[in-house]
Amino acid sequence: xxxxxxxxxxxxxxxxxxEESATARGGTALASLSVPGQKGGATVQDGWLEKTEAFDEIxxxxxxxxxxxxxxxxIEYVTGGSEFQRRVWQALEAIPYGTTLSYGxxxxxxxAPRAAVxxxxxxxxxxxxxxxxxxxxxxxxxxxxxxxxxGLERKRRLLDLENAHRDVWPGPGPGPRxxxxxxxxxxxxxxxxxxxxxxxxxxxxxVPAHSPEEPRPS
Numbered sequence: 549x550x551x552x553x554x555x556x557x558x559x560x561x562x563x564x565x566x567e568e569s570a571t572a573r574g575g576t577a578l579a580s581l582s583v584p585g586q587k588g589g590a591t592v593q594d595g596w597l598e599k600t601e602a603f604d605e606i607x608x609x610x611x612x613x614x615x616x617x618x619x620x621x622x623i624e625y626v627t628g629g630s631e632f633q634r635r636v637w638q639a640l641e642a643i644p645y646g647t648t649l650s651y652g653x654x655x656x657x658x659x660a661p662r663a664a665v666x667x668x669x670x671x672x673x674x675x676x677x678x679x680x681x682x683x684x685x686x687x688x689x690x691x692x693x694x695x696x697x698x699g700l701e702r703k704r705r706l707l708d709l710e711n712a713h714r715d716v717w718p719g720p721g722p723g724p725r726x727x728x729x730x731x732x733x734x735x736x737x738x739x740x741x742x743x744x745x746x747x748x749x750x751x752x753x754x755v756p757a758h759s760p761e762e763p764r765p766s
Contacts, residue, residue, distance in 0.1 A: 551576060552592055553600040555607055558614055558709075559679070559702050560584050564603050565596070572624035574605025579626035580676045583698045588674065610679070616713035619645035621680045628676065636671035643685045646714025648707070650689040673697055679706065 552565045560583055569577040582589035592598075605623075612618035629637065635658045642657075643649055655661070655668045675683045678698050684706040688694045696703040 550579070550593070550596045551599040551602045552596050553598065553603045553607075555600075555603075555610075557610065559698070559705060562610075562679075563590055563592070564606060565590050566602065566606075567626050568602070569624055572605075573622065574603070576602045576606065577624040577626045578606055578677060578680065579628070581678050581680055582676070583678060583702060585699065586678070586697050588697060590676070613679070614709065616709065619713075623680055625677060625681075629671075629674065632667070633671045633674060636668055637675060637681055640672065640675065640681050640683050640686070643682055645682075646710040648685050648687050651686060651694075652689055654686060669695070682706075685710075 549568050550565065551568065552563065555562050555564065563580070563582045564578065565580040565582075566576040566578045568575060571577075580590040609618055609621050609623060613621070627634075636654060639654050639657045649657075651665045651668050651672070652662060654672070655664050658668075660668065672683045672686055673695060675681055675697070678684075684696060684698075684703045686694075693700050693703055
């Protein structure tokens, strides 16, 4: 059975969609996590059951992440996508907290040729699990913030959050990071709430120009 819930977060209302699972922590495997205005984001379908309590374990992990207390999610996901997309998504899941890689880095990690960079970008753009499968950690080779299905402002917020907490959690050395201007706080709604604890940067300026070999937002 497909279940869903909408919760508040520092990124705005998150739509969680999942399938009941006997093996998942909390009994729900996550199929989709999307934000308002996301290109290709999920929409509630006929026959889905609204069941907020089915996502208690997932919401608890998201709360800890936005608090800066969780650096890696332990969530069962619903299998989807093509074989190529799944390879790209597995590479995303392996990017450590507080670090970034380029599209070319991801292509190299899955054994794809340099010419496949745009295909890698397309697969990243099709990621149905924002935040928990961290496509926000992929940036342009020049350090530019390139396309993000949830919007560049949210990408900035997530990188800002992880930059603020990366020294608390030891791990591999960080990769290149672009300047991250302070985002605007989204409005709240009367739903289960996650803490609005994303740190804010005082850096100024716009988003750097796209590298010609990196995917542009579509």
